[in-house]
Amino acid sequence: MASVGQELLDVPLPEMVMKLGLGVAEAQRALDENSVETAKMLADAKVPLVLSITQNIAEDGSVSYNNQDPVDVSLLQIGLMPTFYQFAEATIEVTMDIKTTTSRETNVKVSAKAKVGFSMWSASVKTDVSHNRKFGKEVHGTSRLVTRMVPVPPPPRIEPVLSVVDNRPQPTE
Incomplete structure (x- = not known):
């Protein structure tokens, strides 16, 4: 019969750890692929946007606005970014309760018959011995x-870099 220590050693912990690691890697890959697909969708989705409005304040204090026509820009260009996730922690918790019981039962039955006669005595003894051994093992386990x-x-390179080129003539002094 295996000992409690052997029962604990028989738990395939290395296999559980390996499967956890592979499961986390597979889940991480799926999360990354989802984020990349979201980034593609944000890059492909275009919305009309007025990129600049100029407010002119005249000498008399009146205000006027000059604006450009809307330009189609992607959701990624206006700053919507996909969410990226990473696994920060993975834990396997195994709890095992092993109970082993052994009991032995011995029954002895003795019966005697005696005959007493004239100057003679005889006896017969009958012995019936039975043995009964019981083994029991209960194993309870939980894992989480x-x-x-x-x-x-x-990633830092996913955000577009905004470069401004101003070709307007600059005022000279």
């Missing part, structure tokens, strides 16, 4: 897998 995901900033 806990993961914690946290949002992280998008």
